[in-house]
Amino acid sequence: xxxxxxxxxxxxxxxxxxxxxxxxxxxxxxxxxxxxxxxxxxxxxxxxxxxxxxxxxxxxxxxxxxxxxxxxxxxxxxxxxxxxxxxxxxxxxxxxxxxxxxxxxxxxxxxxxxxxxxxxxxxxxxxxxxxxxxxxxxxxxxxxxxxxxxxxxxxxxxxxxxxxxxxxxxxx
Amino acid sequence: xxxxxxxxxxxxxxxxxxxxxxxxxxxxxxxxxxxxxxxxxxxxxxxxxxxxxxxxxxxxxxxxxxxxxxxxxxxxxxxxxxxxxxxxxxxxxxxxxxxxxxxxxxxxxxxxxxxxxxxxxxxxxxxxxxxxxxxxxxxxxxxxxxxxxxxxxxxxxxxxxxxxxxxxxxxxxxxxxxxxxxxxxxxxxxxxxxxxxxxxxxxxxxxxxxxxxxxxxxxxxxx
Numbered sequence: 001x002x003x004x005x006x007x008x009x010x011x012x013x014x015x016x017x018x019x020x021x022x023x024x025x026x027x028x029x030x031x032x033x034x035x036x037x038x039x040x041x042x043x044x045x046x047x048x049x050x051x052x053x054x055x056x057x058x059x060x061x062x063x064x065x066x067x068x069x070x071x072x073x074x075x076x077x078x079x080x081x082x083x084x085x086x087x088x089x090x091x092x093x094x095x096x097x098x099x100x101x102x103x104x105x106x107x108x109x110x111x112x113x114x115x116x117x118x119x120x121x122x123x124x125x126x127x128x129x130x131x132x133x134x135x136x137x138x139x140x141x142x143x144x145x146x147x148x149x150x151x152x153x154x155x156x157x158x159x160x161x162x163x164x165x166x167x168x169x170x171x172x
Numbered sequence: 173x174x175x176x177x178x179x180x181x182x183x184x185x186x187x188x189x190x191x192x193x194x195x196x197x198x199x200x201x202x203x204x205x206x207x208x209x210x211x212x213x214x215x216x217x218x219x220x221x222x223x224x225x226x227x228x229x230x231x232x233x234x235x236x237x238x239x240x241x242x243x244x245x246x247x248x249x250x251x252x253x254x255x256x257x258x259x260x261x262x263x264x265x266x267x268x269x270x271x272x273x274x275x276x277x278x279x280x281x282x283x284x285x286x287x288x289x290x291x292x293x294x295x296x297x298x299x300x301x302x303x304x305x306x307x308x309x310x311x312x313x314x315x316x317x318x319x320x321x322x323x324x325x326x327x328x329x330x331x332x333x334x335x336x337x338x339x340x341x342x343x344x345x346x347x348x349x350x351x352x353x354x355x356x357x358x359x360x361x362x363x364x365x366x367x368x369x370x371x372x373x374x375x376x377x378x379x380x381x382x383x384x385x386x387x388x389x390x391x392x393x394x395x
Contacts, residue, residue: 035356087358088394091280112273112281113266113356141270142215151266159215 028172029072029120030164032140034152035113037080041155044069045168047121076118079106083116093137094130109133113151115140124172132171139163223275226302233330240331240342250337254344261348268349269356272299282357285383285391289318292353300349301326316383320350323373341365343377350379360384 032041079099086095087110099106107129109117117133117140143149143160243256272295273279282288289308297305301322311317328342343365351363361383368378 088283088390091283093281110281111270113270114358137274138219139215141219141274142217144270145267146214147263157215159213163215 028122028168029076030136030168031073031076031118031120032136032155033077033080033116033118035115036152037077038152039073039077039154040115040152041160041164042073043161043164043168044072045165045172047124047168047172072120075101075104076106076120079108079118080116082106083108083110083118094133096126107133109137111137111140113144121172128171132167135167135171136164139167219271219274229326232326236327236342236345237331250339253337253340257342257344258348258351261345261350262352263348265349265352266356268296268299269353272296284394285318285359285387288354288357288359289320289381292350293320296349296353297322314382316385316388318381318383319378320381321368321376321378322346323376325375325377328367328375328377341367341377343367343379346377347379350381354381354383359387361387 028045028047030043030045031039034040082098083095086098086108093110093112095108095110097105098108104120104122105124107119107121109119109130111117117136119129119132121129139160140155143155143157144151149155239260240257243253243260247253247256273281276295279291282291293305293308297303305320306323307319307321309319309321311319322343325343325346327345331342333340347363347365351361354361354363361381363382364380366378366380368376370376
C-alpha cells in the first residue's frame with residue numbers, strides 16, 4: 001500500500017532503491033512543504049556520492065526497504081517542529097541539519113514565502129546540500145511565477161521532476 | 173469608469189493579434205505540420221532575465237483598466253470591488269515576494285517587522301513602480317499600525333472615478349500586494365488603502381497596515 005502511495009506522489013519514475021544489490025544504497029528523500037504543512041512535492045533519490053563509504057555486509061532485502069520508505073514521510077514531517085523553532089532565531093534561509101533520526105540527518109531550507117524544503121539524507125557535505133537547495137528554490141520560484149499555478153498546490157509537472165532529479169544527481 | 177470605449181478597445185486588440193504574422197510557422201489553422209517554435213520551458217528561463225526590464229505605463233494602465241472593467245461586471249457593490257482588487261493584488265504579491273528576495277542575492281528572510289516594512293517600502297515599490305514609496309510611518313495612536321504612502325500611485329493615475337462610486341480606491345490593488353507579502357513572511361495583518369489628498373498631490377494614497385496580535389507578541393519576545 002505504501003509502495004503505490006509513494007509512486008503516485010513522486011511522479012512515477014520510481015527510482016527509490018535501485019536494483020543494484022550492493023548493500024545499503026543510501027537514498028535521500030526530498031519534500032517541499034507548503035504553508036499549511038501540506039506536501040507539495042516529494043522525490044526520492046539514490047545518491048551516488050556519499051561522504052561515508054558504503055558499509056559492506058548487511059544487505060537489506062528489497063521488501064524490507066519498501067516498508068522503510070513510508071517512514072521517510074513521517075521523519076520529515078516530524079522535523080517540521082524543529083524548523084518552526086529555528087525560524088525566528090535566525091534570518092538565514094538555509095538551516096543546516098536540524099534533526100537526526102537513526103543515523104540519518106534532516107536538513108531544511110526555509111524560503112521567503114515560508115515554504116519548507118526538507119531533505120532526509122545520510123552524512124553529506126553542507127555545501128552540496130546548500131547548492132541543491134538553492135537550485136530547487138530557483139525551480140520552485142519559476143513554477144510559482146506561472147499564473148496558472150495556484151500557490152500551495154501540488155506540483156505535478158514532469159519537467160520540474162526531471163530538473164530536480166538532475167540537480168540531485170549533480171550535487172548529491 | 174471608462175465604459176464607453178471598452179468594447180471597441182477589446183475588439184481592436186483581438187484584431188491586431190489576428191493580423192500579426194505568427195511566430196515560427198503556424199501559417200494557417202489548417203496547417204497540420206507543427207513547425208518547431210522557439211518555446212522555452214518556463215523552468216529553463218533565467219530568473220534574472222527580466223530583472224531590469226520595464227513595462228510601459230500605457231500597457232500597465234490598459235491592463236489595469238481592463239481588470240477593473242472585468243471585475244466591475246462581476247461584483248455588486250464597492251466593497252466587493254475593492255475586495256476583488258485586493259485578491260488580484262494578493263496573487264501578484266505572493267510571487268513578487270519570492271522573486272524579489274531571490275534576486276537580491278544577499279538578502280535574507282525578514283524576521284522583524286521593521287525590516288519587513290522597509291523591504292516593502294524600498295525594494296518592492298522600486299521594482300513595481302520604479303521609485304521608492306514616499307514615506308513609511310508608524311502610527312502614534314496604535315502600537316500595531318504602520319503606514320506606507322505613495323504620492324502618485326500608478327494604479328489610480330489613469331482611472332477616472334464617477335461620482336456614484338466615489339468611495340472606490342484603486343489602491344486596494346496595492347494593498348493586496350502588500351498584504352500578500354506580509355502574509356507570506358508570516359506577519360498576518362489587515363491592509364487597507366486610503367486616499368489622503370494634500371495640496372500638491374491630490375491622489376496621495378496611504379496604505380494602512382494593521383498587524384495582528386500574534387505578530388506583536390512575537391516582536392516582544394524577540395526583542
